[in-house]
Amino acid sequence: MARDTEKRRLELRETLTDIAERHVREEGTASLRARALANEAGCAVGAIYNVFEDMTGLILSVNGRTFQRMGEYVLKSAADKAPQKPADQLVTIAHAYLNFASENPNLWRALFDVEMPSDREVPAWYLDELGKLFSIIASPLSELNPTADAREIDLLTRALFSSVHGIVLLGLEQRISGVPSEQLEEMIEIVLRNFAASQART
Amino acid sequence: MARDTEKRRLELRETLTDIAERHVREEGTASLRARALANEAGCAVGAIYNVFEDMTGLILSVNGRTFQRMGEYVLKSAADKAPQKPADQLVTIAHAYLNFASENPNLWRALFDVEMPSDREVPAWYLDELGKLFSIIASPLSELNPTADAREIDLLTRALFSSVHGIVLLGLEQRISGVPSEQLEEMIEIVLRNFAASQART
DNA sequence: TTGTCCTGTGAACGATGTTCAATGAGCTAT
DNA sequence: ATAGCTCATTGAACATCGTTCACAGGACAA
Numbered sequence: 001m002a003r004d005t006e007k008r009r010l011e012l013r014e015t016l017t018d019i020a021e022r023h024v025r026e027e028g029t030a031s032l033r034a035r036a037l038a039n040e041a042g043c044a045v046g047a048i049y050n051v052f053e054d055m056t057g058l059i060l061s062v063n064g065r066t067f068q069r070m071g072e073y074v075l076k077s078a079a080d081k082a083p084q085k086p087a088d089q090l091v092t093i094a095h096a097y098l099n100f101a102s103e104n105p106n107l108w109r110a111l112f113d114v115e116m117p118s119d120r121e122v123p124a125w126y127l128d129e130l131g132k133l134f135s136i137i138a139s140p141l142s143e144l145n146p147t148a149d150a151r152e153i154d155l156l157t158r159a160l161f162s163s164v165h166g167i168v169l170l171g172l173e174q175r176i177s178g179v180p181s182e183q184l185e186e187m188i189e190i191v192l193r194n195f196a197a198s199q200a201r202t
Numbered sequence: 203m204a205r206d207t208e209k210r211r212l213e214l215r216e217t218l219t220d221i222a223e224r225h226v227r228e229e230g231t232a233s234l235r236a237r238a239l240a241n242e243a244g245c246a247v248g249a250i251y252n253v254f255e256d257m258t259g260l261i262l263s264v265n266g267r268t269f270q271r272m273g274e275y276v277l278k279s280a281a282d283k284a285p286q287k288p289a290d291q292l293v294t295i296a297h298a299y300l301n302f303a304s305e306n307p308n309l310w311r312a313l314f315d316v317e318m319p320s321d322r323e324v325p326a327w328y329l330d331e332l333g334k335l336f337s338i339i340a341s342p343l344s345e346l347n348p349t350a351d352a353r354e355i356d357l358l359t360r361a362l363f364s365s366v367h368g369i370v371l372l373g374l375e376q377r378i379s380g381v382p383s384e385q386l387e388e389m390i391e392i393v394l395r396n397f398a399a400s401q402a403r404t
Numbered sequence: 405t406t407g408t409c410c411t412g413t414g415a416a417c418g419a420t421g422t423t424c425a426a427t428g429a430g431c432t433a434t
Numbered sequence: 435a436t437a438g439c440t441c442a443t444t445g446a447a448c449a450t451c452g453t454t455c456a457c458a459g460g461a462c463a464a
Contacts, residue, residue, distance in 0.1 A: 034452060038414095173314075187357060191397065194396060195396045197396075
């Protein structure tokens, strides 16, 4: 019996995540409604709270999938163009990140829009996924600068990721930056290549 | 009579903006309540809507002040250290931006958190203020690269601003990046100096 | 059949931003 | 001074929202 309900709940979790994912993709996180979800899933509103802690938990579940897909997408992009010089790898990775974000703007934005009540802690897998992204960047960086120790590489990784993230973020917010998306690739390339060039001189 | 009500409304606008600014500074945009504001201002809830289009309009009013103060702060920081070489100017400006953001995290975040209904347009002064920030950056950039045309400078400006913005953004979101704030200055400096060095070689 | 769990239910709750009929203050004309 | 009119202000009412929890009803053991 216990097994049975557990299975049913797992299915409901997945069904709800499916529906929520579609909504977020099409309309963004802000338009998620508990009642609409329950309707489409054919369950009661309360059922959502049997399976998720709250709406934020559901969004985190959607974000889990997005992180997964984004990681695969970036890795595949890098693999498809391998072998490349480290600087080119960085550009490839960053462009893949930009591409994923512009093709899935709402899902991508949801990754960073989650409003966490200060008491609630970020799930461990969330930081894990971010760590994976970082490690993809760290690899060509170490190659580019073999003498740097782990702490330096870590710092550079976060700096570069944040930079590219910022360009993508303000770039997709077209109402703020007004930058056409072709130029975003150029901007990313400028920052990364300038960085790589200086790094090589060291 | 018409003059009188206009004056009264202007005062209410300012009073409400005062109160809202304090709330945002202390608790963030998410904790703004129309009823609480009306209470503290000693007016009816409806009065808010006589003076602002909606809550978003009020937040925009707060953001106007923040933009103002931030612009002055950044300019003053640059002036205090003048004269500097272009690369040093860029670092000074970026550090000032970081400083302002970490000293006023909630107010700063509010600048970019405004959720605009897709139909409503961003106020012109909003883009103006951003333009001012950009021009502060563009100046040392032109000096650094005198042969670049306006379009190139514009691109570089947005790229650098977005990069620094990204570092500040993910840096202040300590639960995501976990980067101590001293290292943020270092990260910014790395990106900017590497950029400036490559630029100088051109 | 009866009794005992336990699970899913959905009406109810407490907030929220926003609206709009009603109030009343202040000005004008007599 | 008084009556009448205009219009800004009001705050109760409305529509929604996420979230809860007393309860109904099904599954299983005795």
